[in-house]
Each structure stands twice: as C-alpha cells, then as structure tokens.
Amino acid sequence: MKQFISFVRKEFYHVLRDRRTLLILFGMPIAQILLFGFALTNEVKDSEILVVDYAKDAASQQVITRIGASRYFKIRKAALTHKEILATFQTGKIKAVLVFPANFNEDLLRSNKAQIQIITDAIDINTANMITNYMSAIILDYQNQISENLKIPYQITAETRMLYNPQLKGAHGFVPGVMALVLMLVSVMMTAISIVKEKETGTMEILLVSPFKPVMVIFAKAFPYLILSLVNVTAILLLSVFVLDLPVKGSVPLLFAESTLFIITCLALGIFISIKTDSQQVAMLISLMGMLLPTMMFSGFLFPIENMPLALQIISNIVPSKWYYIIVKSIMIKGLGISALWKETLILLGMTLFLLGVSLKSFKIRLQ
Amino acid sequence: MEAVVVRNITKTYGKEKTVAVDNVSFSVGKGEIFGLIGPDGAGKTSIFRVLTTLLLADSGTASVDGFDVVKDFKSIRNTVGYMPGKFSLYKDLTIEENLNFFATVFGTTVEANYDLIKDIYVQIEPFKKRRAGKLSGGMKQKLALCCALIHKPTTLFLDEPTTGVDPVSRKEFWEMLKRLKEQNITIIVSTPYMDEASLCDRIALIQGGKILSIDTPANIVKAYPEKLYAIKANEMYPLLKSLKDYPGTLNSYAFGEYAHATFKDQMRNLEDFERYLSDKQLTGIDIKRIEATIEDSFINLLN
Numbered sequence: 199m200k201q202f203i204s205f206v207r208k209e210f211y212h213v214l215r216d217r218r219t220l221l222i223l224f225g226m227p228i229a230q231i232l233l234f235g236f237a238l239t240n241e242v243k244d245s246e247i248l249v250v251d252y253a254k255d256a257a258s259q260q261v262i263t264r265i266g267a268s269r270y271f272k273i274r275k276a277a278l279t280h281k282e283i284l285a286t287f288q289t290g291k292i293k294a295v296l297v298f299p300a301n302f303n304e305d306l307l308r309s310n311k312a313q314i315q316i317i318t319d320a321i322d323i324n325t326a327n328m329i330t331n332y333m334s335a336i337i338l339d340y341q342n343q344i345s346e347n348l349k350i351p352y353q354i355t356a357e358t359r360m361l362y363n364p365q366l367k368g369a370h371g372f373v374p375g376v377m378a379l380v381l382m383l384v385s386v387m388m389t390a391i392s393i394v395k396e397k398e399t400g401t402m403e404i405l406l407v408s409p410f411k412p413v414m415v416i417f418a419k420a421f422p423y424l425i426l427s428l429v430n431v432t433a434i435l436l437l438s439v440f441v442l443d444l445p446v447k448g449s450v451p452l453l454f455a456e457s458t459l460f461i462i463t464c465l466a467l468g469i470f471i472s473i474k475t476d477s478q479q480v481a482m483l484i485s486l487m488g489m490l491l492p493t494m495m496f497s498g499f500l501f502p503i504e505n506m507p508l509a510l511q512i513i514s515n516i517v518p519s520k521w522y523y524i525i526v527k528s529i530m531i532k533g534l535g536i537s538a539l540w541k542e543t544l545i546l547l548g549m550t551l552f553l554l555g556v557s558l559k560s561f562k563i564r565l566q
Numbered sequence: 567m568e569a570v571v572v573r574n575i576t577k578t579y580g581k582e583k584t585v586a587v588d589n590v591s592f593s594v595g596k597g598e599i600f601g602l603i604g605p606d607g608a609g610k611t612s613i614f615r616v617l618t619t620l621l622l623a624d625s626g627t628a629s630v631d632g633f634d635v636v637k638d639f640k641s642i643r644n645t646v647g648y649m650p651g652k653f654s655l656y657k658d659l660t661i662e663e664n665l666n667f668f669a670t671v672f673g674t675t676v677e678a679n680y681d682l683i684k685d686i687y688v689q690i691e692p693f694k695k696r697r698a699g700k701l702s703g704g705m706k707q708k709l710a711l712c713c714a715l716i717h718k719p720t721t722l723f724l725d726e727p728t729t730g731v732d733p734v735s736r737k738e739f740w741e742m743l744k745r746l747k748e749q750n751i752t753i754i755v756s757t758p759y760m761d762e763a764s765l766c767d768r769i770a771l772i773q774g775g776k777i778l779s780i781d782t783p784a785n786i787v788k789a790y791p792e793k794l795y796a797i798k799a800n801e802m803y804p805l806l807k808s809l810k811d812y813p814g815t816l817n818s819y820a821f822g823e824y825a826h827a828t829f830k831d832q833m834r835n836l837e838d839f840e841r842y843l844s845d846k847q848l849t850g851i852d853i854k855r856i857e858a859t860i861e862d863s864f865i866n867l868l869n
Contacts, residue, residue, distance in 0.1 A: 204670035208659065215658045400654035404713075407618045407648040409640075410671045563639075565620045 201410055205418035212392065213422065223388065227380040227430050231437045234372040245293040245329060246272050248286060253302035261314070261340055265296070270332050287319055294318040294329045306344075362531050373438045374526035375499030377457070378519040380434065381427055382493045385461050387485035389423050389468030394481040397472075403565065412563045420465040427461045428454070438530075447533030453526065456539075459546055460522040464489075466553035467518075473560050493519040521546045569721055569752035570594040570617065575626035577612050577775075586612040587623070588775035594754060594768075599747055601766030602756040603860070609775040610756035611651055614725045617754070618648045631720050647719030651726045653706050657699030661690055661709055664698050665716060672717035682749065683712045686742055704735025711742065722746065724755040728762065740765045760861035771864050778867040783860055790858035790866060792816065792828035799843065800850040808846045814839065817869055826862060 213219050247265075251258050266273045278286065286292050297315040299305075306312040316333055318326040393416070396402040405415050431454065438444045446453060467489065475481045494500055496514035503514050514520050521542045528534040528542075536543065570593060577587040587609045594600040602610045615621040617628055619639035627634065633641040655664045665687075669676045680687075690708050693701065698709060707727055714722060724743075728736040740762065743753055755766065763769045764783040771778040771786070779786055799805040802820070809818035809827050818827035829839070836853070843851050858866070 201670055201673065204667055208656065208663070208667050211659055211663065212656070399657075400650045400652050401656060403615075403618075403620060403650045404648060404654055404668070405671065406620055407643050407646065408668075408671050409644045409673055564622060565615060 202414060202418050202421075205410075205415075206421055209392070209419060209422040213426065219388070223384060223426055224430070224433070226383070227376070227434055228437065230376045230380060231373070231434055231442070234376055235437075235442045243270060244272050245270060245325070246274060246291060247294045247296060247329070248278075248283070248292050249273055249275050250278050250283065250295060250297045251275065252277070252300040253298040255301075255303035257303035257306050257312070257344075258298040261298075261337060262296075264336050264340055265333065268332070268336060270329075283317065287317075290319075292319070293325060294333070296333065371527075372499070373434065373442065373444055374523050374530060375497065377431065377434050377526055378460075378497050378499065378523045379490070379493050380430055381457065381461055381522075382464055382489050382519050383485070384430060385423055385427050385464030386468040386471065386489045387482060388426075389420050389465050390471040390475070390481040390485050391478050392423075393419050393469065393472035394475055394478050397476060398478060406563065406565070413558060413561065416469055416557075416561060420469060423465060423468075424458070424461055427464075428458065431457045431461075444530070446530050448529035449535060452536060453529045456522070456525045456529070456543065456546075459543070459550060460518065460525075463518045463522075463546060463550040463553060466550060466557050469557040470553060470560070473557060473562070492517045496520055497523040499523055518546060518549050521549075567596050568593045569596045569598070570600075570628070570630050570754060572613070572617070572628045573626055575613070575616055575623045575628055577609075577616060577621065577623050585775050587616070589626070590772075590775070590777050591626075592770055592777065592780055594752060596752055597747060597750045598767045599743060599753045599755065599765070601763055601769040602754065602772055603758075603760065603763045603769050603864070604756075604772035605758055608772045610772060611725055612775075613772075614648075614650075614723050614754075614756065618646060618723055619643060645720045647714035647717065647722045649710050649714040649722075649724045649727055651729070653698075653710065655698045655706070655710055655713060658697060660695050660697050661701070662694040664709060665712055668713040669716045674717050676716065679716055679718045682718055683715050685745060686715075687712050689738075702735075703731045704738070707731055707735065707739060708742075711739070715746070719751065721752040721754065724753065726756055726758065728757060728759065736762070760859065760864065763860040769860070771860075771867055773864075773868060778864070786860060786863050787858050790863050792866070794856050794858050794862060795827050795829070796821070796824040796854045796856045797827055797843075798824050798850070798852040799848040801848055804846060805843070805848055808843060808848065812839070812842060817866070819865060821861070826856075828866075 213223065249262055249265075251262065262273065262275075265271055274292075276286075283295050283297070286295070295315075295317040297317065299313060299315075302312050302314075314337060316330055318329055320326040396405065396415075396419075402415075406412060435446060435450075435453075439446065468485070471481055471484050471488075475484060496503065496510070496517040497519040498514070499519075503511055503520070506514070525539050525542050525546070528539055572593065573591050575587055575590045576585070578585050590609070590613065592600075602613060604610055612621065616623045617630055617635060619635050619642050622636060627636075629635065630642050631645055633639075633645075635642060656667070659667065665676055669679075676683075686708050690701075690705050690712075693705065698706065701709065711724075711727065714724075728739055731739065736759075743755065743765075746753060757763070766783065768780065768782050769786065770780045779789075781789070797805065797809070802823075802825070806818065806820060806825055809815055809825055814829045814831070816828040816830055818825055820826075840851065840853065
C-alpha cells in the first residue's frame with residue numbers, strides 16, 4: 199500500500215510538472231466547452247437575409263417588420279431581378295433571400311392566397327433548414343393573426359413542443375458529447391502515453407526488476423488519471439451549469455458513478471494500447487485515430503446514429519462512448535434515473551470488465 | 567559459493583532468429599567483480615536481461631543466488647539491483663524524489679540502508695533538489711547507482727554504467743565499485759571500455775554473442791601468444807598500409823598514435839623490417855617491443 203501511494207504521488211509529479219500534459223488535461227476540456235458553447239454553435243443568430251419586396255404594401259411591410267424584429271435575422275433590402283439574386287448568393291454573405299411578389303396584399307385579400315418565396319443557400323444544410331423553419335414560423339404566426347377574426351371552416355393546427363430543450367439550445371447536445379470526448383482522450387491517451395513512456399525511457403525495466411508486482415505498476419499508473427478525469431468531469435459540469443446555463447436535471451452522484459465507470463473503461467483501453475505499443479508516438483496515434491474518430495462519429499454526438507447505414511449502426515454499438523453519451527444525455531437533460539439506464543450501464547460494465555480482462559491477460563511480466 | 571551461474575544460454579530475437587547470445591556459459595563467485603567486455607551489439611545487454619529475469623532465454627539455464635531465472639524470478643527481483651544501460655531514472659523528479667521512490671518501491675527507506683549509499687550519495691547530496699534530467703552524466707550514474715543499491719542487493723547488475731561519462735567520473739565510479747565489493751556484494755558489470763577491464767576481478771571477452779575468453783585480466787594478457795610491437799612514423803596512414811603489405815605481418819592495426827603489429831616467426835630480422843619501412847619513404851620511424859593490453863588480446867582473439 200505504501201508502495202502504491204508512493205507510486206501515485208510520483209505519477210502526480212509527472213503530470214503537474216509537464217506543462218504540455220497539464221494543458222491537454224485541463225486546457226482542452228475548458229477550451230472545448232467554451233468553443234462548442236459560444237463559437238461552434240449551429241443555432242442561427244443574426245443571419246443576414248436580403249428582402250426583395252416587389253409589393254411594397256401593408257401586408258409585406260408587416261411581415262418584414264416581424265422578421266426583422268426576431269433576433270435570428272438581419273435584414274437588408276434591395277430591389278433585384280432574379281439573376282441578380284443568384285449573383286448575390288455567390289458572394290456568400292447572404293444566407294437567404296425573401297421575395298414578395300407584386301400585389302402581395304391584394305392576392306391575400308382577394309383570393310385568400312398569396313405567395314412568398316424563400317431562397318436559401320443550401321450548401322450549409324443545417325442553416326438553410328433552420329432559416330426556412332424560423333421564417334415559416336414567423337409567416338405562419340402572421341397569417342394566424344390576420345385570420346383571427348375570419349371564420350375558416352376546418353383548421354388543423356399542429357402545436358409543437360420541444361421537450362427537454364424548448365429553446366433548442368445547442369448546449370444540450372454537446373455537453374454530454376464533449377464529456378465523452380474529453381474523458382476518452384484524457385483517459386485513453388494519457389494512460390497509454392504515460393505507460394509507454396516508462397517503457398521508452400527504460401524505467402519499466404527497473405520497475406519490473408523490483409518486488410513491486412507488475413500488475414500493480416499498471417494500476418498505480420492508471421489511478422491518477424482516474425482522479426484527474428473526475429476533476430475534468432467536475433470542471434465540465436461546473437462550466438455547463440454556470441457558464442452555459444445547462445443544469446443537471448438528474449442525480450449528480452449517479453452521473454459521477456457512471457462517469458467513473460466510463461473512465462475505467464477508457465483506462466482499460468489505454469492500458470491495452472500501452473501494452474501493445476512501444477513508442478509514445480504510436481500510442482498517441484492509435485489513441486487519436488482509434489478513439490477520437492469513433493467517438494466523434496459513432497457516439498451520436500455529431501451525427502445521428504439512426505440515419506446511418508445498418509452496418510455502421512451495428513458498429514456503433516461497440517463504441518463505449520456511444521453508451522456513455524446516451525447515459526449522460528439521459529441523466530443531465532431528461533433527468534432519468536438508474537432504473538431507465540440499467541441496460542446501458544450493464545453494457546458499459548461488460549465492456550469494462552472485458553477490456554480489463556484482456557489488458558491484464560496480455561500484460562507481460564517481462565520485456566517483449 | 568557461486569553467486570551467478572550461466573549454463574549454455576542462447577537468446578535469439580525476432581522471426582529471423584537473429585542470434586544475440588550464443589551458447590554462453592560462465593559463473594561468478596560471491597563478492598566478485600565480473601566484467602563483460604565487448605563492443606556494442608556483442609550481446610551484453612541480452613545476457614543482463616536474461617539474468618535479471620526480463621527476458622527468457624531460448625535455451626540453457628541460469629541462476630542468481632541459487633534462484634532459477636525462470637522459476638524463481640520473483641525471488642530474484644526481490645534481491646538483485648539492476649542499472650540498465652541508458653539513464654533510466656525519472657528526469658522530471660529530483661534526486662531526492664527518485665531515491666525515495668525507488669526505496670519505497672523496494673519496500674525499504676533511504677534511512678535504513680543509508681550507510682550503503684553514503685559514500686556515493688554525499689557527492690550528489692548538495693544537488694538533491696535538482697531534477698535528474700538536469701544532472702551531468704557522472705552525477706546521473708551516481709544517482710542511478712544509489713537507486714540500484716538502496717535495497718541492499720546481494721548481486722548488482724550494471725549495464726554499461728560508464729558509457730557517456732567523463733574519465734574522472736569513470737575513475738570515481740570504479741572506486742565506488744571496489745568499496746561495494748568490500749560489502750560482499752557481487753557485481754556484474756559490462757563495458758565497451760577495455761581500460762576498465764583491468765579493474766575487474768575476472769572478465770569475459772564477448773563478441774557476436776560468443777564468449778571468446780574468461781579469465782583474470784592478468785592471465786588474459788599473459789596468454790597473448792605473439793611478440794607485440796608498437797610502431798610509429800610521421801606518416802600514419804602510409805605506415806598502416808605498409809604494415810599490411812609487409813609479407814611477414816601477421817596482424818596490424820592502429821592503436822592511438824602507434825600502430826600495433828605482430829609478425830611471423832616472432833620477428834627475427836628486425837633490421838630487414840626497418841629497411842622495408844624506410845624504403846617506403848616513411849620518416850621518424852620508432853619500433854618498440856611492448857606488453858599486450860586487454861584490447862590487444864581482444865583483437866587477437868577476434869582473428
């Protein structure tokens with residue numbers, strides 16, 4: 199036990215004395231949270247749109263004012279021909295163009311039917327979709343208002359409720375994603391590198407030729423990263439609650455327990471990589487390619503898994519971060535408890551035990 | 567009692583079965599300083615790793631303090647001290663932290679065995695707050711030796727402890743080994759420096775994984791079979807070439823500012839040879855009869 203403590207203390211010295219490690223450990227999670235929170239948002243804010251108003255009548259003015267009043271759009275007006283509109287899109291500054299045909303008000307009053315054209319730049323699909331949705335909503339709102347006093351015989355209104363995230367805030371999706379990503383990186387890469395480093399510098403040789411049990415070497419190396427990763431989880435949660443206004447709806451202890459489980463999964467993976475590689479570069483590359491990419495692609499954080507081809511959906515099941523992402527999302531945003539998450543937890547637990555078993559089995563008590 | 571016994575150890579690497587150690591046998595007595603002398607790639611490190619239980623030999627047996635290197639590897643790991651070839655302590659930890667860490671890992675404390683490392687440690691103690699990575703080569707070796715000694719090992723394995731260390735520190739280092747020997751610690755040391763060989767009690771000359779000769783340094787030198795000459799001229803390269811071309815030459819090679827050479831029939835006709843050299847337009851010729859060194863013996867054994 200004394201040996202173990204001494205070893206862990208030594209490991210902390212390594213981490214705390216290396217600026218680069220510190221930066222990756224604590225700079226990265228904070229930077230990612232802030233980046234995703236403020237810079238890399240896919241919400242539409244202050245998008246520049248061009249209004250081409252051939253009607254210039256009361257109705258068109260009212261619609262334009264409403265659109266301009268929302269915080270989503272910034273309006274510029276110009277009278278352009280169809281060709282000129284296409285040309286302005288090519289400059290890339292305009293996200294959408296709203297065209298009112300001549301006689302807009304009259305069409306609306308006389309034939310009860312008027313048309314507005316929305317042209318969007320669909321190179322960026324998400325933005326284009328969102329802009330059309332927002333605009334349609336505003337226009338629909340206007341239509342409801344003017345038809346309030348009229349009697350329309352049959353009317354079905356679809357009332358939409360965005361459950362768990364009524365304001366469609368981006369933070370809801372990415373905080374669990376960033377947590378999965380950061381833990382994966384820190385736990386897998388850092389453990390793998392720190393163990394391989396001992397092999398590279400030759401200190402592993404001395405440690406092996408000592409009474410200290412080889413397996414204990416591995417555990418002592420992994421343990422500090424468990425602590426550091428939990429510090430990271432805390433930091434991310436604090437940031438998300440106080441900076442991004444995203445509270446944890448469910449149980450915080452449960453969230454930490456599940457995070458610990460996931461961290462151990464990652465540590466086991468890191469140990470496995472360290473056993474199979476001999477240089478820090480290779481360990482880092484494998485951790486990045488083998489862990490970061492699958493986490494980004496298959497956790498459902500950036501791309502919905504349901505939309506993937508069946509083969510990829512099946513592959514996504516072996517990515518531990520997918521299950522952790524589901525668990526964190528459910529606890530943080532939906533406020534679910536363990537009764538709803540026992541299946542995901544069991545899968546993660548199974549993976550952890552499997553990886554730990556494989557790592558310990560392939561660990562060599564000698565060189566080579 | 568023999569502290570270390572090696573019997574017919576063979577070790578190969580990889581699929582190509584590159585032979586690193588080829589059927590090597592030797593034994594080392596308790597409290598002896600035993601040197602493995604040979605160039606890089608001779609197989610010294612592989613022998614060390616087999617003995618410290620880090621590698622499994624393909625065939626043969628070995629034991630340290632009576633413990634088998636395969637069966638009783640745990641007992642060996644408890645009792646031996648090992649200092650690997652390249653500097654292998656934590657560069658980002660201070661001298662003190664390194665020493666304390668290794669003491670704890672070996673289940674002891676610095677205080678408990680302080681008398682053993684005292685002579686060495688006092689030399690680096692003024693710098694104990696300095697990180698190991700910032701130490702000079704000599705200080706690093708002293709620290710590494712302290713760490714290898716901290717648990718009072720019965721046998722000490724030092725793999726090229728003086729490589730990359732300045733001559734003064736090298737001398738000091740060997741004096742420390744002599745003092746450890748007085749504590750009845752068996753020391754197996756490897757080195758590529760031939761001048762260090764004479765400081766060992768017994769040495770094994772090793773090349774290409776094979777042991778060429780095992781004996782005391784004095785006996786190895788004594789066993790040199792030929793008369794050895796040191797020859798100097800102002801023009802070194804033409805001299806070496808002339809020596810090679812001389813029909814009576816057995817073997818010739820550069821040795822510092824001299825060339826060493828042995829001749830057929832123990833060189834009965836020295837004047838004839840001198841005339842041959844002057845005919846080659848060499849100036850400042852100086853020929854001396856000398857005693858062989860370990861290096862000469864080694865070169866002789868290689869041929």
